[in-house]
Amino acid sequence: MDKKLYGLMAEFDSATELVDAARATRDAGYRKTDAFSPFPIHDIDEALGIKRSILPVLVFFGGITGLLLGISLQVFVHYIDYPLNIGGRPYLSWISFVPPAYELTILLAGFTAVFGMLFLNGLPRPYHPVFNVPRFALATREKFFLLIESADEIYDYDDTKGFLEGLKPQEVFDVEE
Amino acid sequence: MAKDLKQIHEKIYPPMVEGEHTLATVSDKIGDVTLKKKTPWHWFVGFGISFMVAQLLLFSVVTLLAKGIGIWGNNQPVGWAFDIINFVWWIGIGHAGTLISAILLLLNQKWRTSINRFAEAMTLFAVACAAMFPLLHTGRPWLAAYWLFPYPNTMGIWPQFRSPLIWDVFAVSTYATISLLFWYVGLIPDLATLRDRAKNKVFKFFYAALSWGWRGSARHWHRYEIAYLLLAGISTPLVLSVHSIVSFDFSVSQVPGWHATIFPPYFVAGAIFAGFAMVLILCIPLRVWYNMKDFITDTHLVYMGKVMLATGLIVVYGYAMEAYFGWYSSSQYEVFMVKNRIWEGPYWWSYWLLIICNGLSIQLLWFKRFRESPFWLFMISIVVSIGMWLERFVIIVTSLNRDFLPSSWAMYSPTMFDWSMFVGTIGFFFTLLYLFVRFLPVISIFEVRTLLPEANVHGHQQDFEENVLEVEYTYERTDPPNKEDAES
């Protein structure tokens, strides 16, 4: 029985209770934890010890890639591969090259933001053990859930269950693998 | 004292969700529009009409491909007419969506929360309509790939990057892509809500597939907010650049009346102006039909009216500066253009109609009586939409029909196909909107949740805009917090 469990999950009624419980869980030494809520909760990041995401850095480099791509594409086309005199303008009319390079910067930065976020989040992922808890459907509506994974170092079925019940949740569920 | 202050605050900034709502009722009310079994009769009527009108588009496009663009009224010297007018008109309408979702987010304006979703949808559909016109103007769109996109082809030629039309290709395709991503990212948590609430198997599968297994994990939310902030940050310069580049289509040329340095900001303001008019046209009936007045309150309408007034005034400033500098320049071409456009030319009436629609009608918005009446807002919005269409007509037709060589002057008049194609895109636009209203949540459910009294932690409201703006600061310590900190 123990082996098959993915972890234990507690249901709470309000965001405040969830944040307090998350804080207590972290103080108790649990690290492989997660919280689920119907809207983003600012205070939970600090309570659970979620590190600042690397995403902004990725997006910055995504944008730089787009910029360089835009510049090199236009320089290649109009200066190296096929120089063509248009209206007497110089082959390297950099002022005219700004708009496409700018748009490519934004395009690649945007791609990085969205696909980077999805990638770091491990999405799409249609199946996840937490969906095995029937009440979990309410996590996208009005209820708040706290999960302690069985992979946590100090996880022990009885202790952890007792600990979670001590946090005064609505209910504690076993999450099957 | 404190209570007295609170009353003053609420008088000046009314709350953005009216009525007694909880997390559950918000989810149900907005979700039920799509999940409830019975589709209202007016949906079928509206969708039916839109779909029929959209057939005009199909008819026009097929005829165009068969016969060529000679079926349009374009001639020499008016080589650009309805195609570019409609393109600019549609793409302008799209801008309000991005403005609401990105710029108002960065400005921490809470009233964006309940209108951003369908405004973004409107953006996508408007851009889809817009993109059709330049593509079809090529006459043979299947060849347009190598004219427009830089890829090594067998002819060894490349697009011309000094041309604003190529800038347009980059700007519009980037805009369409980023808007789609922004909209979709915003939808993911709401699709998960619908997935978990859907009873019908087919619907459940549909939403489950689209929501990509979103489960509301705190770690996911954290990255989600960062991605949202970054998208807003890059969409803001994007939306400014798109209509600026559209304005470059005209202004980098040498045609008097087109070649004006004020074009970029003035076009951007005009785009937002037209876009807000369209948002108002859509949301005033929507909130009545779907009983959403609690979320799209009268205050929302007032704010949109104010934005319309402000952007409209910038547009009028543009007209004033064009006329003033036309005269000030003392250049014979500029002076002729001003005279020709305003009173001497054959299209003088279109200019004055434009001034009435865009310049005079919005002056009513200075008055509370009009600003606070949905009826008047709706009427003004319709007039403004017509006015913004006329603006492009005036800019394009009056500048071209009398160019530098009097012997080639000619009048322009649209043909039946010009009209049928334009009207057809309107039908197409509303068809897509009706489908959107039926199958996807029209208001961002999870964002509205953050405005509710329930969404606070120890008195700290989990306001979406504010949290997104502060998201980089969510975590400053890597050690577990100690007890004293947790208490405070």
Next chain:
Amino acid sequence: MAENYNAPAELNKFRTIALGVGGIGLIVWAAGTYFHLEQGLRSWLLGFIFWGGITIGGIGVTMLQYLTGGAWGVVIRRIVEAASRVLPLVFLMWLPLAFGITHLYEWTHLPPDDFTVIGRGAYQTPMWWVIRGLIYFALFGVMVYLLNTWSANQDKSADHEEAARWLGKATAFSGPTMVIYVLVISFATVDWVMSLDPHWFSTIWGLLFVVGWALSTFCFSVLMLAWLGDRAPFNRVLGKRHLHDIGKLILALVMVWAYFNFSQLLIIYSGNIPEETGWYLTRMTPGWFWIGMILILFHFAFPFLFLLKQDWKKNIRMLSSIAIFILLIRLVDMFFLISPMPRIAEHGGSLVLSQSFSWLDIVGPIAVGGIWLWYFFGQLMKRPLVPVMDPFLEKAIEHGQGH
């Protein structure tokens, strides 16, 4: 409400220093101008446009913060109001330009068959230039007077309800007045700066100044916040989030400045028609070209990248460093607009950078600036540093304390 928000008395010291610097600058400027009248007036114009721009920008920012609301507005309101009250002095500073008009503007020497003389008629005559100038100042004066009177009345309100009424009045006034304000700037800057080159025009011109002056005003306000925020009573008010908000506004204005200027460049460059393109041809000759590059790099790229970082926007030391940097580069921008313009002494020709730049271009802005600051500090000390009765004051202070 018994809290005392009066400005620290230390400001008196700065007043004296400013007056001293300004006075000496004025004497040196006058001496230099005696020998080289056209250059002297041009340098004065540079100082006038830069410092007068902070006053005129102050009017705009005062109205802007009423219209948008928000905590940052409550915090900087008294600073920008004080800047706007320097208007009488700015008017006096305009007088040398009006009296020296025939030595400053080339159009006063154009032959009668010049197309602009024919086209513009009486509009381009010294008399109408002066009359228009008086009208601009009268309109600005009405704005300054009303906004400041209502703000003072708000301080004297018996309760918050009355204060809210004054706030409402100022807000209602700011909407339509903003339109007039932008129009006045557009016409005034055509007269004062653009007409230095009578044959050139650009329709975006007015907006370049609306944005540039707002940017100057915000940067100047940040410097004042940095100084005041270190001391009582303002240290009770200023919070990190105020700085963050203002930092974002500065970032936005830097971007808009670049956007407007790039649009103008791209449109004129691509059009390449003789009516306009000379303006950039002059500025693309060696020397001027490098000033242009400096502007791209340091009026846009560097502040832009700097201000992207949230930590730096929230840190008063970093924010005030970039603010003073932007103010200096604003001066370079104004120099880039004004100095290459055609000169009377050259019969309408422009000078290359090495000949064009004069030591008076440094003395002029210092002279104007010293006197301007002296007057400004005096105005700042006249009123409490925050609108004490404003119904949003407490909320605004609280907002600043977050993260």
